[in-house]
Amino acid sequence: MSSLDTAVRIDKRSEPTKPKAGRRTWRLTGDSLFHAAARFAAFLAVAVLFATVVAITFDSWPSIKTFGVWGFLKSSQWDPVTNAFGAFPFIIGTLVSSAIAMVLAVPISFGTALFVAEIAPSWIKRPIAGAVELLAAIPSIVYGLWGLIVFAPAFAQVEPWISDTFGAIPGVGLLFQGPPMGIGMLSAGIILAIMILPYISSVMRDVFMAVPWSLRESAYAMGCTTWEVAWHIMLPYTRTAVIGGVFLGLGRALGETMAVTFVIGNSNVLSASLLMPGATIPSVLANEFTEATSKLYLSSLIYLGLILIGVTLAVRLLAVLLLRRLASREGAST
């Protein structure tokens, strides 16, 4: 009888005015309230995103009208005195500093995750995983100060060695020339790498741990080494999640502001060398927004913000495409 009652109640969910349903009415109202709240929250997030893009586009309109899209993207002049603005050095700075961060952070994250998930004895797993995750809890301004006060002077001692060793190589050498200052594109990339390391490595670790034991043990039984298990079993099995984690880190690196502003050197002049100062879109915004006195200047800064949104969306799209391609290839091979 009671089970039938429940069944009826489930069937007639949408009829709150059934007799003898006083308790139910209350529950159902709560339910629909919850539905409405959830829907509202979801649409609110979308609406905020759209409103932001619309508002930013609106505010950057004077600059879009003056410099156009392509003209703004390719011009490397940023001169508040003559009101001539272009985004090229900042786009390059944003991409290069993030690229350096990825080159350094991805292999280290892979190593950390693999060590914790597969190699380390259990008593050391927790402390290491915890310590790496603590890196994510440090505010970015602290990274900036640490980078400026501790890291940069130490790195300035290493830089002469870098420019002597790599600076002499034809071609590549151009990337490693310049006076040793300890700040610049390379320093910013290294600080960024430390900052995004916990994000990438914790995703990797979680998915590595989720690889079924049967798979790993069969591979070991076949005589595979740890490296072979990691490279041929665990990584292919977790590929989508690993790529997702990598792009999560990249997204953070692209938008990081304060830490980069402290160590990148803030020069609007584009330089071939990674040891020379540069600037990223977020660092220019942080630096120049407060004292932007002319309308065109301000709208050009907002325009930069719009471009940053564009770059981030492009990266996200790239991740989705990459994942889709991998998925379809996997589908084809099995």
Next chain:
Amino acid sequence: MNRSSRGGSARLLCGVGAALTIAMFCSVGVLAAGGFTGAGSTWVYPLLAKWSSAYQGATGIQVNYQSIGSGGGIAQIKAGTVAFGASDMPLKPEELKAAGLIQFPTAVAGEDLIYNLPGIGPLQLVLSGPLVAQIYLGKVTHWNDPAIAKLNPGLHLPNKYITVVHRSDGSGTTFTFANYLSKVSPEWNQRVGANTSVAWPVGIGGKGNEGVSSYVERIPGSIGYVEYAFILQNHLSEARMFNADGKLVAPSLQGFQDASAHVDWKNAQDFYVILTNQAGPNTWPISGCTWEIMRKSAAKDSNLAVMRFFYWGFEHGQQLAQAISFGPLPQSTVAAIKAYWRTNLGYGI
């Protein structure tokens, strides 16, 4: 199961209700009666903070100053959301006219170059305006350059790369510095010019006076420019300069005030005068000033309150200003400001 879900909904409703109540109470913000708000320049913030707290002690009127930057200050006063705006760069008379604004100076200050040369202490290095322009243009790149050696015959200058440090954020300090270089170097004037932030030909940018000085302290062979008050507080190595009269001077409050004394404030339209490179034997060449901006169309009570506050500062705030290395305006300038208020607003104090 049923019971627990009921409890859950009830708790949810209670929670939402509580949140709404809290939000309602929080949104009731009240500004103290009789007080007013200003916004703008970060440079003048230490001075206005001191003045406003002393002014509140003396009169009970609360002045709330938000140091959001000159650009923000100009935008806010144009929009009419604040009683006065503060800018480190004066607005041109035609811009003031177009927006229905007036401006007047507040106090004078100065800045100097600091350097990191092992073995060379404060005030030992001597520089001239054209030489600084050459360094900041990237034309003079090493410390043992003959142009530097000529001004410093007694000093042993190393064969070291000059790391040029400038402000990365927009700033009145940059405007004053770039304006000075524009006056002493035609090439700078043509290639770079002056603004709160400029297209630097060379160098690295530090955020704020702190950013510039920390770069200079950490990079041997570097040079940067910071506010004089900041040099005093942090015991940095500052240079001596040749001024417009060709005299070798060290930075001092007196030097900044001499610069303002050689300016004809009375005849300058809307006080549009820059204090850099002024005449006078003791004048410090890189002196600057900060301006307050008001709306002509603002309520008379509001404008009068602003005028009373600044006039009180000119009269009674001199010691406070000097204590933080801001030079008070001379009496004649204060009189000119009073006359300017009356002419432009139709009323005064």
